[in-house]
Amino acid sequence: MYARRMRGLKRWMKWQGIEYSDALLFSIDNEEMAAQPLSISVKTLCDLKDGDIVATIPKQSCLTVKTSAANHLIEEAQLGGYLALAVALMYEKSLGPQSKWFQYLQMLPPFEPIPLLWSLPEIDSLLSGTEIHKTVKEDKALVYQDWKECIKPLLGSDSFELNADFFTVDEYFAAKSLIASRSFQIDDYHGTGMVPLADLFNHKTAAEDVHFTSVSFSSESDSDTEYGKRDADDENDEPRASDSHSQTEGSGGSELELSSSSGTGLKFMEMIIVKDVKAGAEVFNTYGYVGNAALLHRYGFTEPDNPFDILNIDLDMVVQWSLSLFSCRHCRRRLSLWRKLDYLGCVSQDSEYFEISLNGEPQMELLVLLYIMLLPEDNYNELDLALSSIGEVKETPNLRLLRKKNFLSTEELEISKKLLLTRSVRQALFSLADGRESLYGPNTLEDDIRSFNDLCHATASKLYHSLMLRISERRIIGKLRSFAASVATVHWMRFSK
């Protein structure tokens, strides 16, 4: 059945002017597993060389708000962002064989089993403690709210004549999951859309084989715009929050690696090989330089040993730790002194948090906060006085240590970090590690690893990926403990001069 649909898709791509190399093989990996959603990968039948162009995709063949037959409806209903694209997708599905994308839609999975589509008990049992537990629950509520406020009213309207069966809340969640896992930012005019062929490539972290380039008719070499990679520090690499229309854009769209700032003049996108690929191998794209939390959140899978994994500790947890040792007044004053020194954690929506890197190193801001919380009262008063003085501020050793300008050079930063790692700060890091670990519930890391090793990936995909995420995060907690156990070797001399 799938082979016939695949032939239909290939014929359709030809009609649409989508050209691709004969070397590309679209392989259905799990055809015999009827209960599983279809899984396609792209392989190469012969050696591919760096620079080979393996596909050309006209933008007109992409399913976007601009190209969809739902364009007028979407404009009239004043829908925007990913919500509008979801309506376009649902609308095209509702047209059946009348849709320009019928053969393309026939090969799409009905949905992608990303956590947004998991039941609440599944989310609570599989994701608790992980970086995405709270976000996924919030996403679920917001997506439902979007449907109720923006899509449901369209169903009762005579002017739109929508087939309600294709616009149910379940269909909306399904459309959101497909957009999250396989939409691309095309250009300013088309916005985000579904890009046939490009969305068949699987992801490999930081080891992709193809990039995308937008090509103009007139001057190809001048106007090429690279799409393949994001900068490692691209802020879009984190799950994002809403835009103007929908509050749930972060959960709805991922913008796979095809983004462009190009204008409307560029009519095609090209897929270019960026490193040699041997015959028979899979050809991978990259969906961005992101850790397992973001991969699971947006695309429904994780990777072992992901170098972009990270762990966060909420400011709330630090405050709770502090309240377990000190009075409320103490905590408030110390926190405000930390802010007076111009410190801030990472901020996302309504939460403030600190990052712990893959190798277990806490963000400098966290070390400074712990140090201030634990300062003896005399030192705190001295520091507070120095900061409150009008006119010339009296430099004290602590002020010199804690001022942000000391962290500008790598050498000073490393020295400061070691000085901040007093015995009590290290003890505090252990307590925070314990607190963060307790969020995962009663199962230990060893229990998780044992369950993971006993699993069959193919039949227990949700459990497999959620365990992979828990294990990746808990290993970082282990490294945080090792970091806290490391002994500082720098002396105060430098700062007390």
Ligand SMILES: C[S@@+](CC[C@H](N)C(=O)[O-])C[C@H]1O[C@@H](n2cnc3c(N)ncnc32)[C@H](O)[C@@H]1O
């Ligand atoms: C853009 S599609 C890629 C093509 C897809 N395999 C298909 O069958 O159409 C993205 C989806 O492919 C799957 N996928 C991509 N890369 C993967 C990987 N490295 N490991 C597991 N699943 C992956 C995930 O289900 C993801 O949501």
